[in-house]
Amino acid sequence: MAFPPRMLENTERRKRRDLEMRVWDPAIRIGHWLLAFAFATLYLKYKKFPLHPYAGYLVFSVTTLRIVYGLFGPGAARFSSFRFSPREMLRYMKNAWHGHAEYHFSHNPMGAAMVYALLGMLLINSFLGLLTYSAQQMLGPFGTLIPDVWENWLVPLHSFLGHLTACLVLAHLAGVIWASRLHRENYALAMLSGIRRIPRAVVIPAGALRLVRRPQTGTTRQKIRDWLNYRHPVLGCVILMSIIIASAQQLIGLLVPLNRLLHAY
Numbered sequence: 001m002a003f004p005p006r007m008l009e010n011t012e013r014r015k016r017r018d019l020e021m022r023v024w025d026p027a028i029r030i031g032h033w034l035l036a037f038a039f040a041t042l043y044l045k046y047k048k049f050p051l052h053p054y055a056g057y058l059v060f061s062v063t064t065l066r067i068v069y070g071l072f073g074p075g076a077a078r079f080s081s082f083r084f085s086p087r088e089m090l091r092y093m094k095n096a097w098h099g100h101a102e103y104h105f106s107h108n109p110m111g112a113a114m115v116y117a118l119l120g121m122l123l124i125n126s127f128l129g130l131l132t133y134s135a136q137q138m139l140g141p142f143g144t145l146i147p148d149v150w151e152n153w154l155v156p157l158h159s160f161l162g163h164l165t166a167c168l169v170l171a172h173l174a175g176v177i178w179a180s181r182l183h184r185e186n187y188a189l190a191m192l193s194g195i196r197r198i199p200r201a202v203v204i205p206a207g208a209l210r211l212v213r214r215p216q217t218g219t220t221r222q223k224i225r226d227w228l229n230y231r232h233p234v235l236g237c238v239i240l241m242s243i244i245i246a247s248a249q250q251l252i253g254l255l256v257p258l259n260r261l262l263h264a265y
């Protein structure tokens with residue numbers, strides 16, 4: 001999977017000849033964008049009830065499904081394809097610092113650490129949210145099960161972890177931009193299309209990824225994709241992120257009036 005940095009640099013120079021592979025399957029991509037949207041809704045509108053718990057239910061469900069998929073799913077989605085020892089993480093960080101980190105066909109060691117941290121925090125805090133909802137409003141799947149005095153510690157803990165998760169998300173976005181620069185490929189676009197350009201020297205387990213036939217060059221769509229993806233990966237990533245964030249804000253704005261019509265559960 002990994003190979004010496006110098007080789008990577010040569011490979012990167014030959015990037016146009018690298019193979020394009022379907023790394024992120026539809027389940028990963030749909031799950032990711034649902035999770036991102038649900039998180040943005042519940043965090044930006046945390047005073048809106050029952051919108052906040054409903055978005056929280058979605059986060060809890062998608063995170064749980066993602067963990068099951070990570071244990072039993074295929075290819076790059078499987079946790080075993082991005083499991084690294086602390087030593088490998090340190091080596092990657094050191095190489096990345098010098099601008100020539102090795103390439104991995106799934107999440108890289110730093111990306112993997114962030115993915116585990118995000119999934120862990122989202123799971124724990126959405127579960128704490130369920131307990132808080134029960135203690136405070138006797139609602140949610142736990143109903144009246146949680147004693148109301150628990151509210152005293154559940155509310156501050158749930159809030160603190162919620163804000164901490166938001167900090168992790170900011171670090172995640174910075175990491176995506178940084179990885180786009182390091183590996184000269186637009187990572188945000190890859191999470192939309194599922195496609196990444198894999199250097200030929202990277203060893204990929206049999207059947208883990210599917211080769212994508214390179215589309216005809218010269219079409220306008222292809223030119224835009226190449227510009228966003230390979231010619232200006234960092235700028236392309238920032239442009240795409242800004243479009244996604246602005247669209248999500250608009251969509252969340254549309255959900256707010258719906259909040260009054262929702263039946264609390």
Ligand code: HEM
Nearest residue numbers: 028035036039107108111115118169176187188191241244
């Ligand atoms: C504009 C916003 C966002 C963009 C552009 C984005 C982009 C990405 C990219 C490119 C990856 C793959 C990283 C890699 O190759 O190692 C990723 C993974 C991930 N992101 Fe985001 N992200 C965004 C927002 C969020 C938010 C708000 C959350 C959660 C609250 C989130 C949670 C995750 C998780 C859990 C993964 C792992 C995906 C998996 O393996 O299933 N992301 N994101």
Ligand code: HEM
Nearest residue numbers: 046053056057059122125126129130132133140159162163
């Ligand atoms: C990962 C998912 C979640 C995150 C990041 C999150 C985050 C937050 C944040 C930041 C607050 C505001 C605290 C403040 O005023 O500073 C909050 C409050 C609250 N959340 Fe969540 N939440 C999540 C999931 C849930 C779920 C699933 C439920 C219930 C089903 C829930 C129920 C509540 C309740 C009842 C409060 C009110 C606490 C108060 O009285 O202010 N949350 N949450």
